[in-house]
Amino acid sequence: MVFRKKGLKVAASLLAVSMAFGSVGYAANDTAGKSAYSQDQKIVARVDAERAIEHVRYLSEEIGPRPGGLEAEHQSADYIADVLKGYGYKVEYQYFPVADQYIGAASFADGTSWQMGAAPNGKINKEAVTAEVIFVEGGTNLGDFPANTAGKIVVMARGASTADYRAQVNNAVEKGAAGVILQSLVGSRGNYGQTFNPSLTGKVDVPVFGAAFIQGEWIKEKLAEGPVNITLTAEQFSNLQSVNVIATKPAKSQGDGKQVILGAHHDSVVGAPGGNDNASGVGLMLELARVYKGYNTDKEMKFIAFGSEERGLLGARHYVNQLSQAERDNIEAVFVPDMVATSYGPAKNLYAMTPDGSRNVVTDSTTAAGARLGNSDILPGTFGSSDHVPFHQAGIPAALFIWMGIDSWSPLVYHIEKVYHTPQDTIEDNISVERMQSALDVIGSGLFDVVRKDVPALNK
Structure with a gap:
């Protein structure tokens, strides 16, 4: 995650979104993680934070720091590809040049x-x-x-x-x-x-x-x-190449022909094992890929590990830039988990962020899922510094998911973990099983709504 102060604010008017679901038959329960909506339970009953954190462990401990373009990032790509192939996905590598390190x-x-x-x-x-x-x-x-x-x-x-x-x-x-x-x-x-x-x-x-x-x-x-x-x-x-890893899940039937992406960057900054930033996002992606492999979906899905996010969102930019306009138009939604498991107390809310604070199918589906699950953590907001940005700039609905704490907006006072981008971004110092489980439940349930059927309109 490349952090900048500018561009971070909550769109206060969106806070009412989670109150809008009674009219379309979604009822939130008092107990977080429970939902009367059976499709949520198809996800919640199967996703396992401990499994996701085992991926975090391998990436952050067995490999360690993964600067974009270096050998460790390629080891990360191979690990992710092997896991996805083991689940039965077709996997491809997408290489692109990056500057010297x-x-x-x-x-x-x-x-x-x-x-x-x-x-x-x-x-x-x-x-x-x-x-x-x-x-x-x-x-x-x-x-x-x-x-x-x-x-x-x-x-x-x-x-x-x-x-x-x-x-x-x-x-x-x-x-x-x-x-x-x-x-x-x-x-x-x-x-x-x-x-x-x-x-x-x-x-x-x-x-x-x-x-x-x-x-x-x-x-x-x-x-x-x-x-x-x-x-x-x-x-x-010198002469470095970074890499995106792309797994594809074909749609059950032709349907509307649309595509949905779940993507997380797998590189880290120099010197940081990148446990939360962003092995956590990759772990979440891999765990959802495991669960989704067993379900029929009505849209094509892609699970993508982006390279060199920390060097300027390079992997996501490369991916978007090589798409034709028709291919861009065909992408219905992009879900981007980045820093989704921190144990840092003041980062108390899971946010669904867009670069301009606008609502889209990604924010709406996950906010609805949070309401149904009785999860009060997910909030909408504005943030413009992760892999959702290139998709948004290309007119593709996308949103970032991140744990953050916000004390005030004028002046802006917000919290991310003290060990962000440091050698202490480890499982021991910076990863919460509970936060990972919450993110898996909400993002997984929201994503399932999108790939299995249209999300009900929120303005009814």
């Missing part, structure tokens, strides 16, 4: 290695640098560095501005540092900073890495126990 590895004597961003103008594709680590407070003045800086790997909390951290790097190099690690900062909403690629004004002959905030804290903890040596290796990865 500059990746740093910080390795320790015990064999652990952390992925960080590397500065393109630092020491790249040369021999590794191994040295003792020191932590320097400040760094924008030469006087901040101790006399024994030469030959050491310097760790510093990065300055607030690019100019500040460039000065920090230049000063460390002038003092003879063998390498520099800049620790990311805590964000304005209290979120821990992620890895980044430092932007330098000129070439320096030492590796310069951008570490996640928590990685800097972990280094401090190690230093408190005694001397620490780190080996820094920086690589430029």
Whole structure:
């Protein structure tokens, strides 16, 4: 999930949607997850959050960080394809080019290695640098560095501005540092900073890495126990291809010939295992693919794992761009789960978001499902930064599903997990079985309404 503050608001007038279903025969029960509508139970009775989280476990723990275009993302694609083939789906790969990646590895004597961003103008594709680590407070003045800086790997909390951290790097190099690690900062909403690629004004002959905030804290903890040596290796990865994985379920009959898509991005940012962002969305997609394989549906379905979402929605954009206008017109709905299982308490509502706050078949079907299931978590809203965007821009009804907390709208105060985009986006730190089950129930039931028959009009 690529987050930006702009474009996030709730369309308050939509909050009444969940109250509109009595006139079309949908009755919400008092108990969440129960529904008098038998078709909901065809989904709710079979979807299993634990199964979905096993996919999250493999992607985030067995593979780990999955930056777009790198080998780990391709391993992710192979895993997803194998699971879908195992369910009996026809699966294809869709490759597309992506820009170079500059990746740093910080390795320790015990064999652990952390992925960080590397500065393109630092020491790249040369021999590794191994040295003792020191932590320097400040760094924008030469006087901040101790006399024994030469030959050491310097760790510093990065300055607030690019100019500040460039000065920090230049000063460390002038003092003879063998390498520099800049620790990311805590964000304005209290979120821990992620890895980044430092932007330098000129070439320096030492590796310069951008570490996640928590990685800097972990280094401090190690230093408190005694001397620490780190080996820094920086690589430029070129001629990269990212990949979408596409599984198709033909319609039971010709019907209206329409197509419905359930899609989730499978890449993560550098250094983050991407448990909630977005192995959770992939896990949900794979679990629903398992359940739907056993049901006849009246529309063609596609289950798509998009590549390189974190690099600018590249996989979804590529998918949409290669469609003809007739193919675009044939897509009735696109469901996009992204960050659907966080355990972070303040992110207390599941939202169905569109880029402009408009209603469509995706928001209506899932909001209706939430009402029938007695699930008060799902709310409508406006959000413009995930894989639903390229579809929306092409005139295709699409919506994003995400857990979020919103305190106020003027000024805007919203919550996502503190460990978003960091090495702590893990099952242990950031995944809730209950949240995953809720998302499976609501999204799965809403999706089933769309693929088996038209959603009843909400204005009756």
